[in-house]
Amino acid sequence: MMPIAPLMIEHRLIERMIDVMKEELFLIEKEKKVDPEFIGMAVDFIRTYADRCHHGKEEDILFRDLGGKKLREEHRHRMEELVEEHRWARKVTGRLVEANARYVQGNQEVLSAIADSIKTLIEFYPKHIEKEDRHFFIPCMDYFTEAEKEAMLKEEWEFDRSLIHEKYRNMVIAAEKILTGKKL
Secondary structure (H helix, E strand, O other): OOOHHHHHHHHHHHHHHHHHHHHHHHHHHHHOOOOHHHHHHHHHHHHHHHHHHHHHHHHHHHHHHHHOOOOOHHHHHHHHHHHHHHHHHHHHHHHHHHHHHHHHOOOHHHHHHHHHHHHHHHHHHHHHHHHHHHHHHHHHHHHOOHHHHHHHHHHHHHHHHHHHHHHHHHHHHHHHHHHHHHOO
């Protein structure tokens, strides 16, 4: 299996979540209200799975290893473009988190900010995924030997294995901070 296969499989799950977010956006626009729990779940998926897990493997493994190769200019440019798109998506997701928090506090005026952030993400991800699937991942595999591909694949599996520990370690740290803030 090539190291891009898991990344492309992950794309299919991201696409499914984007489809669910499209349906939620329709409901938000129709009912003029937000389900903050759904937004929290969608944000958790985007931040943990799409960004930390998926983009993390791209940036920390694939792009890192490509960085040591003599890439054609178009591939180097595309890689830089993808990294910038990852950063941009993080900012959009952050705006969604902030708007959802204000909505939970009773601010109905942020409804459009929530809808806009969701719309931006559901428009972004399909284009981003197509760019990676069709115009980057497959041609970039030619830069690697079979042994290098196998090493990347093993590193991706290890990345996945340790991710859940990272997520919940950070959750405990956040909970400890909250508790410390509550102590008199």
